[in-house]
Amino acid sequence: MTRTFRAPGRVNLIGEHTDYNDGFVMPVALDFATTIEATLRSDRQLVIRSLDFDEEVAYSLDEVGAQKAGHWSDYVRGVAVVAMAQGLALRGATLHVRGNVPMGAGLSSSASLEVATALALLTLAEIDVPRPELALLCQRAENEFVGMRCGIMDQFISACGKADHALLVDCRSLETRLLPLANEARIVICNSMVRHELTGGEYNERRAACEEGARLLGVAALRDATAEAVETLDDPLLLQRCRHVVAENQRVEEAARALTQGDLARFGELMPASHASLRDDYEVSCAELDQLVELARPLEGVYGARMTGGGFGGCTVNLVRHEHAEAFQEAMMRGYPQGKIYVCQACEGAAEIS
Numbered sequence: 001m002t003r004t005f006r007a008p009g010r011v012n013l014i015g016e017h018t019d020y021n022d023g024f025v026m027p028v029a030l031d032f033a034t035t036i037e038a039t040l041r042s043d044r045q046l047v048i049r050s051l052d053f054d055e056e057v058a059y060s061l062d063e064v065g066a067q068k069a070g071h072w073s074d075y076v077r078g079v080a081v082v083a084m085a086q087g088l089a090l091r092g093a094t095l096h097v098r099g100n101v102p103m104g105a106g107l108s109s110s111a112s113l114e115v116a117t118a119l120a121l122l123t124l125a126e127i128d129v130p131r132p133e134l135a136l137l138c139q140r141a142e143n144e145f146v147g148m149r150c151g152i153m154d155q156f157i158s159a160c161g162k163a164d165h166a167l168l169v170d171c172r173s174l175e176t177r178l179l180p181l182a183n184e185a186r187i188v189i190c191n192s193m194v195r196h197e198l199t200g201g202e203y204n205e206r207r208a209a210c211e212e213g214a215r216l217l218g219v220a221a222l223r224d225a226t227a228e229a230v231e232t233l234d235d236p237l238l239l240q241r242c243r244h245v246v247a248e249n250q251r252v253e254e255a256a257r258a259l260t261q262g263d264l265a266r267f268g269e270l271m272p273a274s275h276a277s278l279r280d281d282y283e284v285s286c287a288e289l290d291q292l293v294e295l296a297r298p299l300e301g302v303y304g305a306r307m308t309g310g311g312f313g314g315c316t317v318n319l320v321r322h323e324h325a326e327a328f329q330e331a332m333m334r335g336y337p338q339g340k341i342y343v344c345q346a347c348e349g350a351a352e353i354s
Contacts, residue, residue, distance in 0.1 A: 001039070003123065007116035007350035008033045009101035009108045010157040011189055011317050012308050013166055014267075014274050015252040017282055019151025021210050021245045022172040022221035024252040026179070027153055028187065028346040029161025034099035034112040035353070038120040041092035048076050051098040061090055068145055075110050078145030079117045082137055091125045102340070104195035106309020110146075111154035114138035115350045119159075123352060131349070132174050135159040149207050161349035168256045172223060179259040181346055185303065186325040187317065190296070190332055191340040192288040194313030203310055206241060206282065213242035222246060244281035248274060268303025268319055275306035275316075284311025288336075292316045295335040300324050 008029040015025035041047070046064060049056040050072065057073045064081055068074045076095065083090055095117065101109035118134050118141075129137070135155040142148050142155075152171050160176065161167060168177040181187075210222050216233060217225050222245040230246050233239040251270045258267040275293050279285040289307040293316055296305035301324025308317040320328045329341045 002037050003039075003120070004353040005036045005038060005116050005120040005123065005350070006033045006353050007112045007114075007119060007158045008161060008347055009112045010154060010161070011107060011187060011315070011344065012153065013187075013317060013319070014255045014270060014306070015153075015248060016274065016278055016308065016311075017206060017210075017284070018223075018245055018248050018252065019153040019169075019171040020149065020207055021151075021214075021249075022223040023245065023249040024223075024256075025151075025153045025169050025171060026166050026252055026255060027157040027161075027169070028166045028181070029157050029349050030101075030107065030189075030344050031347045032099075032101040032107060032112075032342075032344075033347075034097065034101060034109070034116040036116045036120045037096040038124055039094045040124050041094055044092045045094075046077075046080055046090075046092060047094040048073050049094070049096050051096055061092060068147070072113075074146050075113045075141070076117045078141030079114050079138060080121060081145050082141045083118065083121065086137065088122065088127055088129075089125060090121050093121060093124050095120060102191055102315075104313065105191050106311070106314025107189070108154040108158065108309075110142065110148075111138065111150075111158045114141055115155055115158040119350050119352070131159045132156070134350075149204050157349065159350050161347060163348050164346055166259065166346065168252070172221070177256070179256055181259070182262055182264055184322055185264055186320050186322050187344045187346070188320050188325060188328060188332075189308075189342045189344055190292045190316045190318065190336070191342070192286070192292060192313060192315065192336075193339055194286060194288050202284070202312055206284065209238055209241040210245060213238045217242070223249060240281040240283070244277045247277055247281075264303050264319065271304030271306040271317075271319065272297070278307055278311065282311075286311070286313055288313070289316055292332070292336055292339065295332060296328070299328055299331050301328060
């Protein structure tokens, strides 16, 4: 019997590069997703077929932990490797994979694939894993097998998202708080079409700088540092990187208060401040993302705009009054015709589809 599983991509409203610093993030699960049709096998083979790429790869579960191939299937294999390393008894399966999360856009196509894979393989093996633990399993797969030292946010929101809500996540304790998204606002994502590949060195370099800054400040993670302490750092580059993280955590907490109070105007003021920090201190923006933010700023009905995701390309996220969303989309396409614009809604996290 074939069973179908779905896991969404995500956009982060605010809180960028804070997750791997034990900080706070505010993502939403999107109505883009990876879908897997999964069928049990009688042997120990894991057969993975991409319906989008028209490619198929197969591995024995007894040999799946071989060196990564530098291929999209590494995200699936990594989940299987980590699950079995944790003592979870997986069974052979055929996975037919398709997805519509834009790849390289910073909307977490990789986490969507990992979470859908984990949910499919564990469900077929009749193994029940709580959603936070499933997210941690998928993060380990990306960290340890794929080689991308991402934080927990992407996998967590894909596994645990809720419709019509943002999720405030404490990335240290994994405690969460649902924050209602007001009906009068729409999330509009502008894809620069500049593809980013975060398994390169820039992302890991930023993370290493944060870890070094925390060490010099004598704290477990930058989440524990104060703005005053950061300003004592002698290395100008470390100071910039750490200043962004500490200030961004403060912005997330203020943004959560704004959403709780229904104050979208205040929320919108925090978004360009976040973008400026990412551009100037963390240096992960690019000319195209900056252009999209500047184009959005003066348009009618815009609460705020900022880059979202790891950076070096990808997307901006915009909070727009619902009655202006269509005009906003048209204006952005005129100003940046090489891009793509998506009007999105916050959706449920990963689930089996009946």
